[in-house]
Amino acid sequence: MIMTTDVRRIQLYDTTLRDGAQSAGIHFSAEDKKRIARRLASFGMDWIEGGWPGASPTDDCFFELMRDRAWSHSRLVAFGSTARPGHPASEDPGLARLVACGADAVCIFGKSWDLHVTTGLGIDLQTNLDLVRESVAWLKLHVDTVLFDAEHFFDGYAANRDYAMQVLAAAADAGADSLVLCDTNGGSLPEQIGACVRQVVARYPDLTIGIHAHNDSEMAVANAVSAVSAGASHVQGTINGLGERCGNTNLISVIPVLKLKMGVNCGVSTESLRKLRRLSTFVNEMANQLPWQHQPFVGQNAFAHKGGIHVSAVRKASHLYEHIDPASVGNAQRVLVSNQAGRSNILAKLQQLEPDAIVDDAAVVRAVQRIKEMEATGYAFEGADASFQLLLRRATGQFRRHFELVSFRVYDEKRGHDEAPESEATVQVRVNGRLLHTAALGSGPVNAMDKALRAALTGAYPGLEDMRLTDFKVRVLSTKDATEAAVRVLIESSDGVRKWNTVGVSTDVLEATYRALNDAIEYKLVMDQVASEGEQVITDGSL
Numbered sequence: 001m002i003m004t005t006d007v008r009r010i011q012l013y014d015t016t017l018r019d020g021a022q023s024a025g026i027h028f029s030a031e032d033k034k035r036i037a038r039r040l041a042s043f044g045m046d047w048i049e050g051g052w053p054g055a056s057p058t059d060d061c062f063f064e065l066m067r068d069r070a071w072s073h074s075r076l077v078a079f080g081s082t083a084r085p086g087h088p089a090s091e092d093p094g095l096a097r098l099v100a101c102g103a104d105a106v107c108i109f110g111k112s113w114d115l116h117v118t119t120g121l122g123i124d125l126q127t128n129l130d131l132v133r134e135s136v137a138w139l140k141l142h143v144d145t146v147l148f149d150a151e152h153f154f155d156g157y158a159a160n161r162d163y164a165m166q167v168l169a170a171a172a173d174a175g176a177d178s179l180v181l182c183d184t185n186g187g188s189l190p191e192q193i194g195a196c197v198r199q200v201v202a203r204y205p206d207l208t209i210g211i212h213a214h215n216d217s218e219m220a221v222a223n224a225v226s227a228v229s230a231g232a233s234h235v236q237g238t239i240n241g242l243g244e245r246c247g248n249t250n251l252i253s254v255i256p257v258l259k260l261k262m263g264v265n266c267g268v269s270t271e272s273l274r275k276l277r278r279l280s281t282f283v284n285e286m287a288n289q290l291p292w293q294h295q296p297f298v299g300q301n302a303f304a305h306k307g308g309i310h311v312s313a314v315r316k317a318s319h320l321y322e323h324i325d326p327a328s329v330g331n332a333q334r335v336l337v338s339n340q341a342g343r344s345n346i347l348a349k350l351q352q353l354e355p356d357a358i359v360d361d362a363a364v365v366r367a368v369q370r371i372k373e374m375e376a377t378g379y380a381f382e383g384a385d386a387s388f389q390l391l392l393r394r395a396t397g398q399f400r401r402h403f404e405l406v407s408f409r410v411y412d413e414k415r416g417h418d419e420a421p422e423s424e425a426t427v428q429v430r431v432n433g434r435l436l437h438t439a440a441l442g443s444g445p446v447n448a449m450d451k452a453l454r455a456a457l458t459g460a461y462p463g464l465e466d467m468r469l470t471d472f473k474v475r476v477l478s479t480k481d482a483t484e485a486a487v488r489v490l491i492e493s494s495d496g497v498r499k500w501n502t503v504g505v506s507t508d509v510l511e512a513t514y515r516a517l518n519d520a521i522e523y524k525l526v527m528d529q530v531a532s533e534g535e536q537v538i539t540d541g542s543l
């Protein structure tokens with residue numbers, strides 16, 4: 001860990017609501033944006049770029065909704081471009097909207113790569129310098145803080161250094177408070193960024209120099225960190241790295257790097273840092289994105305240990321295979337049980353699930369063998385803690401079957417192309433020596449089987465009334481012979497208080513379903529029994 005005595009205060013500038021909204025597949029409503037903005041403000045973000053007034057009714061509505069904000073720290077920023085060529089800045093409707101929208105500050109982008117000036121805007125180089133200067137100067141007459149995003153700065157610096165620096169000078173001379181250097185195409189490398197930022201910082205020691213990096217070369221976080229090391233004191237980015245094309249600097253990674261590894265003050269308290277995972281999850285939900293399970297720091301797998309060697313070591317000292325304490329960013333260690341496991345995985349997992357359990361070594365060895373045999377046939381216990389716990393109970397002789405299946409039969413009948421199919425299941429089970437026989441209709445064969453099985457058992461086990469199947473996933477497992485392919489069924493169940501996951505595998509999807517259902521029901525009965533006997537209830541998640 002590199003800890004420095006850097007005393008700078010690094011400003012965090014979030015552009016999730018502007019650059020993040022430019023991600024393919026992301027659509028924020030004005031209300032969504034308001035909720036995210038509020039969350040970012042309560043996290044303690046210094047700057048929150050809300051959008052581009054005038055670009056869309058959503059952004060206009062958002063700025064209207066934000067007029068009654070009462071933030072103690074964060075400042076709302078309106079984003080836009082320099083004046084359009086041909087308009088004096090004072091008559092440019094775009095600049096006027098930036099001033100009128102009620103934001104605390106304005107950020108405009110301007111071209112700093114000569115090629116973009118001549119080819120993109122189609123104007124000469126001097127006219128662009130005038131546009132930048134006049135736009136910033138006019139804005140400074142009306143708003144306190146003006147930030148200037150030098151678009152394509154690093155490409156511009158490589159192509160025509162003098163011109164790129166003249167663009168910065170035009171903005172600085174006109175009164176810009178911050179010069180933000182943009183790696184707009186995301187193609188620069190950390191060394192280039194560092195060298196370039198160092199030059200700009202040396203030239204403008206009294207201005208805030210910022211970095212805005214895109215992730216097209218998977219370098220955005222590294223480039224932001226390199227810029228800070230080279231003297232930048234303002235980092236732009238988004239939550240979860242949302243943004244145009246491959247995204248933007250991921251603040252969810254940059255923040256802990258700055259705070260925990262570089263020892264730089266970015267204004268995020270230890271308490272706020274512990275909310276990092278929740279902030280990431282919240283934005284995923286608002287953006288309707290599935291969480292990235294391998295996401296550094298906050299992903300479900302960021303501190304998940306699978307290999308037996310790793311688990312053996314983290315049980316002795318967690319930092320042997322963990323670069324930070326997971327709790328510092330609101331995450332937690334996970335131990336996975338799979339065919340990569342050794343005894344340590346089993347013991348660590350058991351300790352998480354049943355801290356008081358005492359299991360002898362021979363039983364653990366049996367459990368490891370059994371897991372590896374079952375995984376070889378297609379089982380996967382990583383996402384099925386309840387099946388894993390039952391397996392352990394079986395290996396340790398602590399399992400008593402609550403019912404015995406005698407038979408099941410499932411019909412699925414469809415009459416005509418446009419008619420909905422009907423499913424019916426009949427089940428015979430033996431409970432305490434009594435033969436019970438039930439039938440049930442369902443919205444599909446799985447639903448019918450689940451209903452019939454629980455209907456047969458609720459007389460003997462009333463707790464099953466509350467149990468529901470809440471998720472059902474089928475995965476076809478590839479084999480040499482596709483017609484013989486096995487399927488893996490993962491079921492999530494809930495009783496309104498707890499939820500748990502089980503797995504079943506077979507070449508027959510209904511048989512695989514039955515196995516997963518059987519574990520789900522047995523697990524519920526074991527939990528109820530443990531609870532009524534006053535032992536600790538074992539669960540792999542709570543609602």
Ligand SMILES: CC(=O)SCCNC(=O)CCNC(=O)[C@H](O)C(C)(C)COP(=O)(O)OP(=O)(O)OC[C@H]1O[C@@H](n2cnc3c(N)ncnc32)[C@H](O)[C@@H]1OP(=O)(O)O
Pocket residue numbers: 022052054055056081082083084085109110111120121151184244
């Ligand atoms: C690097 C970035 O991420 S910048 C942010 C990019 N974000 C977005 O574009 C999202 C919001 N944008 C929009 O809603 C629309 O593009 C608007 C409302 C801004 C403009 O829409 P339109 O007027 O229809 O123009 P259009 O989008 O086709 O083209 C952009 C225009 O801006 C001009 N332009 C580009 N950069 C600048 C600049 N820095 N200063 C002034 N004008 C600029 C372009 O030359 C082009 O003008 P032209 O059509 O005369 O060549």
Ligand SMILES: CC(=O)C(=O)O
Pocket residue numbers: 019109149150151152182183184185212214
């Ligand atoms: C301003 C901006 O979003 C960019 O240059 O990438």
